[in-house]
Amino acid sequence: MPRQGPEEQDQGVSTPAPSAPPSPASAFPAPPRLYRKGSGRVLGGVAGGLADHLGIEVVVVRVVFVLLAATGGVGVAAYGLLWVFAPQDPFETVSPRDRGRDLSALLALGSLTAGGLLLMSALGIGVRPGVAVPLLAVGIGVSLLWRQADDASRSRWRQVTGTHRLSGLARAGIGAALVLIGSAPFLAGGPGRLAGSVRGLVAALIVAAGLALVSSPWWVRMARDLSAERSARIREQERAEVAAHVHDSVLHTLTLIQRHVDDPRAVARLARAQERELRGWLYRPGGTAPDPELALGAALEGVVAEVEDTHGVPIEVVVVGDCPMDEGLVAVRDAAREALVNAAKYAGGAAVSLYAEVEPEQVTVFVRDRGPGFDPDAVPEDRLGLRQSVRGRMDRHGGRAVVRTAPGDGTEIQLEMPRGNGRATRSTP
Amino acid sequence: MTDNSNASSASHASHASPEEGAARPPRTVRVVLVDDHRMFRSGVKAELGAAVEVVGEAEDAAQAVAVITATRPDVVLLDVHLPGGGGRAVLADLTTTMPDVRFLALSVSDAPEDVIAVIRGGARGYVTKSITGPELTLAVRRVADGDAVFSPRLAGFVLDAFAATTDVAEVDEDLDRLSAREREVLRLIARGYTYKEVGKALFISVKTVETHVSAVLRKLQLSNRHELTRWATARRLV
Numbered sequence: 266m267p268r269q270g271p272e273e274q275d276q277g278v279s280t281p282a283p284s285a286p287p288s289p290a291s292a293f294p295a296p297p298r299l300y301r302k303g304s305g306r307v308l309g310g311v312a313g314g315l316a317d318h319l320g321i322e323v324v325v326v327r328v329v330f331v332l333l334a335a336t337g338g339v340g341v342a343a344y345g346l347l348w349v350f351a352p353q354d355p356f357e358t359v360s361p362r363d364r365g366r367d368l369s370a371l372l373a374l375g376s377l378t379a380g381g382l383l384l385m386s387a388l389g390i391g392v393r394p395g396v397a398v399p400l401l402a403v404g405i406g407v408s409l410l411w412r413q414a415d416d417a418s419r420s421r422w423r424q425v426t427g428t429h430r431l432s433g434l435a436r437a438g439i440g441a442a443l444v445l446i447g448s449a450p451f452l453a454g455g456p457g458r459l460a461g462s463v464r465g466l467v468a469a470l471i472v473a474a475g476l477a478l479v480s481s482p483w484w485v486r487m488a489r490d491l492s493a494e495r496s497a498r499i500r501e502q503e504r505a506e507v508a509a510h511v512h513d514s515v516l517h518t519l520t521l522i523q524r525h526v527d528d529p530r531a532v533a534r535l536a537r538a539q540e541r542e543l544r545g546w547l548y549r550p551g552g553t554a555p556d557p558e559l560a561l562g563a564a565l566e567g568v569v570a571e572v573e574d575t576h577g578v579p580i581e582v583v584v585v586g587d588c589p590m591d592e593g594l595v596a597v598r599d600a601a602r603e604a605l606v607n608a609a610k611y612a613g614g615a616a617v618s619l620y621a622e623v624e625p626e627q628v629t630v631f632v633r634d635r636g637p638g639f640d641p642d643a644v645p646e647d648r649l650g651l652r653q654s655v656r657g658r659m660d661r662h663g664g665r666a667v668v669r670t671a672p673g674d675g676t677e678i679q680l681e682m683p684r685g686n687g688r689a690t691r692s693t694p
Numbered sequence: 695m696t697d698n699s700n701a702s703s704a705s706h707a708s709h710a711s712p713e714e715g716a717a718r719p720p721r722t723v724r725v726v727l728v729d730d731h732r733m734f735r736s737g738v739k740a741e742l743g744a745a746v747e748v749v750g751e752a753e754d755a756a757q758a759v760a761v762i763t764a765t766r767p768d769v770v771l772l773d774v775h776l777p778g779g780g781g782r783a784v785l786a787d788l789t790t791t792m793p794d795v796r797f798l799a800l801s802v803s804d805a806p807e808d809v810i811a812v813i814r815g816g817a818r819g820y821v822t823k824s825i826t827g828p829e830l831t832l833a834v835r836r837v838a839d840g841d842a843v844f845s846p847r848l849a850g851f852v853l854d855a856f857a858a859t860t861d862v863a864e865v866d867e868d869l870d871r872l873s874a875r876e877r878e879v880l881r882l883i884a885r886g887y888t889y890k891e892v893g894k895a896l897f898i899s900v901k902t903v904e905t906h907v908s909a910v911l912r913k914l915q916l917s918n919r920h921e922l923t924r925w926a927t928a929r930r931l932v
Binding site: 579581583584585586616618620622631633635677 | 824846847849850853854881884885886
C-alpha cells in the first residue's frame with residue numbers, strides 16, 4: 266500500500282478537468298493535415314502535400330492539376346490558392362538538394378506564364394507582344410517574390426548568414442523592379458497612345474493588382490503569424506494561471522495537512538476549506554464569485570464557509586433560485602448563521618444541511634441537523650441563541666422562525682422572510 | 695482488472711422481474727464500479743455493505759462498456775467525468791442495448807450541466823461522492839428495484855430547473871411541469887429528508903414517495919424542452 270500511495274495521489278492531482286474527449290475509438294484515423302511538402306516538389310509542393318492528404322499518388326494529382334489548368338485555368342487558380350493557404354509541413358526539413366529546385370521552380374512558373382500567354386493569343390484574345398513581354402516579366406517577378414515569402418526561406422534568412430539575407434533582399438528588389446518595368450508601357454504610353462480614360466483606368470488597375478499580388482504574401486504570413494502567436498500566448502497565460510492557483514491553494518493546503526497529521530479535526534477543516542475553494546474556482550469560470558453583499562446564494566455560502574471553518578463540521582448547501590440582498594435577507598442570513606452554529610455545536614458532529622429556496626413572494630431557509638435534538642420547553646430562559654438571535658431577529662424584520670425538534674429526531678429550523686421587505690414595506694404580514 | 699469471482703454464483707441471474715420490489719428479497723445486487731481513480735473504487739468497495747457484490751470495475755469509458763457487457767450487472771455506479779467521453783458516452787452506448795442494466799451517477803461534480811446531462815442520458819439517479827456507505831447501499835438497492843435516487847443536490851437542481859420555466863406561458867405540456875405534490879416531495883429531499891422521513895412528513899407511504907420521485911425523473915428525462923440543458927449551461931456561467 267505505501268508503494269501505491271504516491272502514485273495514486275499523483276494521479277489524483279494530475280487528472281485534468283473535463284477536457285475535450287479524445288475522439289471515440291473509430292477505425293479510421295483522421296487524415297493527415299494538408300501541408301505543402303518541401304521534398305520532391307516541383308513548384309510549391311502543393312501537389313505532393315495534397316497527395317499525402319488524400320492518400321493517393323502524387324502523379325495523379327499533378328495530372329489532374331495540369332488537365333484543369335489546360336481547360337480554362339481553374340487548375341492554376343486552385344494551385345495558387347493552395348499555395349497561399351496551405352502551410353508548409355513543419356515537421357520536414359528541406360534538404361539542400363531540394364533547395365536547388367528553386368531554379369527549376371522558376372523555370373516551371375515562367376513556362377506556365379508563357380504558355381498561358383500563347384494560349385490566350387491562340388484563342389484570339391489579342392495579346393500584342395508589347396503587352397505580353399511585360400506581363401511575362403511581371404509573372405517572373407511575382408514568382409520570385411512568392412519564393413521569397415516561403416516559410417522555409419524566411420526562417421533561412423533569419424538563422425543563416427548575411428549572404429542569404431542579401432540574396433533575399435536582391436530578390437525582393439528584382440521582383441519589385443520587374444513589376445515596375447511591366448507596368449511602365451502602360452504608364453508611359455498613357456496620355457499619348459492610350460488616349461481613352463478607360464484604358465488609363467485599366468492600366469492603373471493592373472498595376473494595383475500587381476502590387477497587391479506582390480505584397481499579399483506578407484499580409485498572409487503576417488496574419489498567420491499573428492494568430493499563432495496570440496493563441497500560444499493565451500495558452501501560456503492560462504497554464505501559468507493554473508499553476509499559480511494550484512501552488513497558492515492546493516499545494517499550500519497539502520503542506521499544512523502534512524504538518525497537522527496528528528489533529529484530525531484540523532486536517533478535516535483544511536481539506537474542506539480547500540475543497541470549497543477549489544470548487545468555487547472550477548465551477549465558476551471567470552473566477553468571479555458573486556459578491557456576498559449582493560446575492561443571497563453567495564451570502565449563505567459565505568456563512569456556511571465561516572461556520573465550517575470555525576466548527577469543523579461539514580455542511581451541505583442547496584440553494585434554489587437567487588435574489589439580491591435586502592435588509593430582511595440580511596436578517597435571514599444572520600439568523601441562518603446562528604442556526605448553523607447551534608447545529609454545529611449541539612449536533613455532535615452529525616450531518617448538517619442548509620436548504621434555501623427563493624420564491625416570488627418569499628425566501629425560505631431550512632437548517633437541519635441529524636443530532637440528538639432537544640425538548641424546546643426544557644431550554645432554560647437565559648439561553649439566548651435560538652430565542653434572540655434567530656426568532657427575535659426574524660420577527661423584527663417581518664419574517665418568522667419555526668423550530669421543529671424532538672429528542673432523538675434531529676432539529677430543523679425554518680426561516681421565512683417575505684420578499685421586498687426591506688426596501689418597500691408594501692408587504693402585509 | 696475484472697474480477698469474475700462470481701462465476702460460481704450464477705444464481706443471481708435468476709431474478710426475472712426486478713419490478714417486484716414489494717417483497718424486497720435479500721438477494722445481493724451485482725454492481726460494476728466505473729471510476730478513474732482506483733483509490734476511490736476500493737474505498738467504495740469497502741463501504742458497500744454485504745447486500746452488494748462488486749462484480750467488475752472499469753476506469754474509462756471503453757473499458758466500462760466492455761466490462762458491463764461481459765458481466766451484465768444489476769447496477770452500474772458511474773462517474774460523471776471519465777477518460778474517453780465521460781459517463782455520458784457509456785450511457786449512450788448501453789442504455790438501448792442493455793435496458794436491464796441501471797445506472798446510478800456518482801460524482802464530485804457540482805456543475806448542474808454535468809448532473810442534468812447524465813440524468814437525461816438515462817441514469818436513474820445522482821448522488822455525490824460525500825454520501826455515506828449505508829446511504830449508498832440503500833441507493834444502489836433502490837436503483838436495482840427500478841426506483842429513482844435523488845440526492846438533495848439533484849432535487850435542488852430539478853426544482854431550480856423546473857421553477858425557472860413555470861412562469862413561461864408557452865409551457866403547456868404536462869411533462870414540463872411538476873405537480874404540487876412532486877414539488878413538495880422534492881423540496882423535502884432537498885432539505886435532507888430521507889424517503890422515510892418524507893413519507894412521514896406528508897403522510898404517505900415510502901412507496902408513494904418513490905412513485906413521485908420516479909415520475910419526476912421521467913419528466914426530467916423525457917421533457918423535450920431544450921431549456922433544461924440551456925438552464926444548466928447558463929447556471930454554470932452565472
